[in-house]
Amino acid sequence: MMTDSEMMQVNEQVSNGENITGAEALLRCLIEEGVDTIFGYPGGAIMPVYDKLLDYQDKIKHILTRHEQGAAHAAQAYAMVTGKPGVCFATSGPGATNLVTGIANAYLDSVPVVFITAQVVSTLIGSDAFQETDILGISMPVVKWNAQVKKPQELPETIAKAFYIATTGRPGPVLIDITKDAQIEKLNFKYRKCNYLRSYNPHIPLHRREIESAAIMINHAEKPLILAGHGILISGAEKELLQFAEKTGIPVAMTLLGLSAFPSGHRLCAGFLGMHGNYAANTLTNEADLIIAIGMRFDDRVTGNLKKYAKNARIIHIEIDEAEINKNVIVDIEINNDAKEVLTELIPLVEKKSYEYWIREFRIRDKVEYDKVIKPETRPEAGKIKMGEVIRMVSDLTKGDAIIVTDVGQNQMAVARYYEFTAPGSLVTSGGMGTMGFGLPAAVGAKIGRSDKQVVAFIGDGGFQMTIQELGTILHYKVPVKLIILNNSFLGMVRQWQDMFFEKRYASTEMVNPDFVTIASGYSIPARSVSERKDLADSLTEMLKAEGPYLLEIKIDKEANVLPMVEPGASVSEVTLTYKS
Amino acid sequence: MKQEYTISLFTEDHIGILSQITIILTRRQINIESITASESAVKGVQMLTLVVRTTAEMVQKVARQMQKLVDVLKVFVHTSDEIIYQEIALFKVKTKGLMSGNIIDHIVRTHYARILEVSPEYMVIEKTGHKTEINNLLHELEPCGLLQFVRSGRIAITKQVKELNAYLEEMDEAHQYKPDKIEAFN
Ligand SMILES: Cc1ncc(C[n+]2csc(CCOP(=O)(O)OP(=O)(O)O)c2C)c(N)n1
Numbered sequence: 001m002m003t004d005s006e007m008m009q010v011n012e013q014v015s016n017g018e019n020i021t022g023a024e025a026l027l028r029c030l031i032e033e034g035v036d037t038i039f040g041y042p043g044g045a046i047m048p049v050y051d052k053l054l055d056y057q058d059k060i061k062h063i064l065t066r067h068e069q070g071a072a073h074a075a076q077a078y079a080m081v082t083g084k085p086g087v088c089f090a091t092s093g094p095g096a097t098n099l100v101t102g103i104a105n106a107y108l109d110s111v112p113v114v115f116i117t118a119q120v121v122s123t124l125i126g127s128d129a130f131q132e133t134d135i136l137g138i139s140m141p142v143v144k145w146n147a148q149v150k151k152p153q154e155l156p157e158t159i160a161k162a163f164y165i166a167t168t169g170r171p172g173p174v175l176i177d178i179t180k181d182a183q184i185e186k187l188n189f190k191y192r193k194c195n196y197l198r199s200y201n202p203h204i205p206l207h208r209r210e211i212e213s214a215a216i217m218i219n220h221a222e223k224p225l226i227l228a229g230h231g232i233l234i235s236g237a238e239k240e241l242l243q244f245a246e247k248t249g250i251p252v253a254m255t256l257l258g259l260s261a262f263p264s265g266h267r268l269c270a271g272f273l274g275m276h277g278n279y280a281a282n283t284l285t286n287e288a289d290l291i292i293a294i295g296m297r298f299d300d301r302v303t304g305n306l307k308k309y310a311k312n313a314r315i316i317h318i319e320i321d322e323a324e325i326n327k328n329v330i331v332d333i334e335i336n337n338d339a340k341e342v343l344t345e346l347i348p349l350v351e352k353k354s355y356e357y358w359i360r361e362f363r364i365r366d367k368v369e370y371d372k373v374i375k376p377e378t379r380p381e382a383g384k385i386k387m388g389e390v391i392r393m394v395s396d397l398t399k400g401d402a403i404i405v406t407d408v409g410q411n412q413m414a415v416a417r418y419y420e421f422t423a424p425g426s427l428v429t430s431g432g433m434g435t436m437g438f439g440l441p442a443a444v445g446a447k448i449g450r451s452d453k454q455v456v457a458f459i460g461d462g463g464f465q466m467t468i469q470e471l472g473t474i475l476h477y478k479v480p481v482k483l484i485i486l487n488n489s490f491l492g493m494v495r496q497w498q499d500m501f502f503e504k505r506y507a508s509t510e511m512v513n514p515d516f517v518t519i520a521s522g523y524s525i526p527a528r529s530v531s532e533r534k535d536l537a538d539s540l541t542e543m544l545k546a547e548g549p550y551l552l553e554i555k556i557d558k559e560a561n562v563l564p565m566v567e568p569g570a571s572v573s574e575v576t577l578t579y580k581s
Numbered sequence: 582m583k584q585e586y587t588i589s590l591f592t593e594d595h596i597g598i599l600s601q602i603t604i605i606l607t608r609r610q611i612n613i614e615s616i617t618a619s620e621s622a623v624k625g626v627q628m629l630t631l632v633v634r635t636t637a638e639m640v641q642k643v644a645r646q647m648q649k650l651v652d653v654l655k656v657f658v659h660t661s662d663e664i665i666y667q668e669i670a671l672f673k674v675k676t677k678g679l680m681s682g683n684i685i686d687h688i689v690r691t692h693y694a695r696i697l698e699v700s701p702e703y704m705v706i707e708k709t710g711h712k713t714e715i716n717n718l719l720h721e722l723e724p725c726g727l728l729q730f731v732r733s734g735r736i737a738i739t740k741q742v743k744e745l746n747a748y749l750e751e752m753d754e755a756h757q758y759k760p761d762k763i764e765a766f767n
Contacts, residue, residue, distance in 0.1 A: 137597075140601060141608075144651065145652075147595075148596075196756060197651070198593070198654065198753075199593050199651060199652050199653060199654045200651045200652075201752055201755050203755065203756065204755070205755055322645050323645040323648070323649045325645075327642055
């Protein structure tokens with residue numbers, strides 16, 4: 001007769017597995033998936049996992065943020081800059097619900113984040129137990145997939161599926177809810193990565209016929225325009241995009257999340273699309289006879305009034321998510337494939353061309369925009385400091401090569417307009433959700449993911465105070481991020497709308513702010529505040545040179561508006577270039 | 582123009598899949614006229630049959646959003662002439678009301694209905710058919726003292742020749758397809 005432990009040994013040898021707790025198995029799964037950094041916050045239900053983290057600290061670094069929302073945004077930014085999925089832990093109940101904004105944000109911007117939440121003991125589920133929330137139900141509309149693990153032996157397979165789903169196809173967040181008993185009980189641990197699910201196939205065979213038709217359409221176009229979105233960066237197709245544009249001679253405009261997919265300053269770069277986008281890119285969308293939309297989804301901030309959008313153009317839509325095709329804009333050719341694969345196939349089929357007369361149209365409009373908007377914004381001679389001049393100065397000082405993080409509002413639109421991105425994937429911003437408070441925790445996540453890069457965040461005084469507690473994370477882990485608070489003492493973007501569309505009635509947008517330098521010093525973060533133009537260059541240089549974290553408050557023009565603007569309901573060809581309140 | 586569509590979905594047996602599907606419709610303010618869940622001919626595959634009234638354009642949009650769900654295998658959208666469908670209704674009627682003359686014989690014969698149970702107080706009648714046929718019977722029974730009425734959701738079989746199994750095989754084949762580039766984010 002064998003003793004129990006001998007029997008177990010034999011079993012282990014047979015199955016080649018190990019008998020460990022669910023909590024330990026979770027960490028082992030993550031290690032198998034190449035995870036070395038987790039952002040999170042502990043609590044009762046997830047304590048077995050945190051306890052095990054101590055034993056694995058040489059393999060997995062856990063970053064304790066100061067709020068679960070911060071952990072979610074940091075994990076997303078980490079994913080965006082590293083190309084690896086982000087991982088985020090939270091406990092049950094309030095820990096889980098605090099993640100929701102971050103989950104939705106990652107969902108709308110197609111970023112792979114694996115959220116792990118703890119759940120009360122399985123026998124208590126459904127009874128409104130202490131700190132029980134139905135996080136599966138709550139998160140359902142904003143995750144790519146979610147599942148609950150109630151038995152430890154289900155854990156490895158579920159985690160493997162989660163990583164596979166999050167990172168393939170159109171990426172997105174997934175959430176795994178693990179009951180406390182499943183963390184404590186033991187299982188026979190074996191891990192196999194997932195690469196197949198019957199109901200989910202991210203590898204769509206190339207639609208060659210459609211690609212051939214697209215090539216013919218492209219070769220016959222007279223005023224073609226490329227609209228490049230986040231899909232270019234996600235599929236890693238920047239080189240192919242450049243090659244395609246250079247061969248065909250077609251100008252490239254980018255969506256907010258597509259920025260940095262094509263080099264600013266390239267003669268074919270048509271800049272930024274949408275509500276505060278470039279004048280030429282917006283207005284010429286309605287003159288183009290062919291639009292080649294790649295990895296973008298015709299968001300309403302990009303299209304303006306749909307009834308008057310791109311009516312002279314035939315449209316080719318290259319998009320990995322079939323549900324995005326014909327959703328907002330009805331297209332002529334749909335190519336439901338990965339951007340990089342399509343471009344690789346398309347490049348040999350298109351003719352070498354140039355469209356001097358068409359490019360000239362862009363240059364004429366660029367000049368108008370420069371004189372009316374860009375010059376006064378980036379090179380003002382008098383008056384208060386402008387957002388645009390700060391951003392352009394940072395752009396010049398970092399040679400367009402820093403990782404730039406923004407919050408939401410005027411600061412974000414100004415960065416999109418005035419930072420001249422040269423490195424693909426160097427913008428981290430909240431697009432689809434427009435989540436104020438994203439900037440600070442995202443900067444932390446980005447810097448932890450890419451410590452080799454200068455990470456500079458532009459944040460408004462409003463958004464900064466939404467997640468200001470993450471200064472604690474910077475202090476704790478000595479994260480050398482550079483924070484620029486563009487302080488206009490207003491919720492600037494809302495004030496701009498009140499100015500333009502609500503008769504200047506400034507309801508609840510003026511801010512009584514704390515002394516940000518004093519706050520920073522409480523967290524031992526070197527800080528400085530400037531309000532004079534003459535101090536700008538010097539203070540920015542000092543900030544960029546600082547070895548550790550640095551906070552620079554810049555007091556800017558209080559009531560400046562971001563222009564141009566495609567006003568709500570207007571068409572992209574009806575652009576407001578100047579506005580006098 | 583709004584029209585009636587039958588959406589047939591084949592899904593994995595994942596908890597919550599029904600909610601995921603209905604969320605897509607409720608977000609677009611599309612009312613579900615009926616919904617039926619059952620097993621399918623393929624082992625382990627669930628089948629859902631939904632009936633909605635909406636436009637051709639909208640039904641395509643929501644069908645694509647449903648197809649995108651990780652646990653959905655295949656979505657089919659059909660107009661009523663492309664499917665063979667039935668609903669079933671049960672009626673509980675006062676026996677007294679049906680006994681005068683030979684109303685009951687007449688009803689059963691002309692409506693192709695069936696009597697399931699008879700007691701001194703009530704009778705239970707079953708009718709299988711299309712909604713209008715069931716409604717016609719309902720109208721006729723109402724004056725006789727209707728105690729209860731219940732109608733099932735629609736169940737439908739498609740006329741198309743290609744069956745789910747063929748799609749599953751295609752999906753398996755598609756899975757064999759691997760682009761040269763390695764799977765990467767960013
Ligand atoms: C969480 C959240 N709440 C509200 C809004 C609406 N909103 C959009 S921009 C904005 C003002 C932002 O002000 P501030 O952070 O000071 O930045 P600024 O526009 O001045 O650059 C507000 C309130 C939002 N986007 N996110």
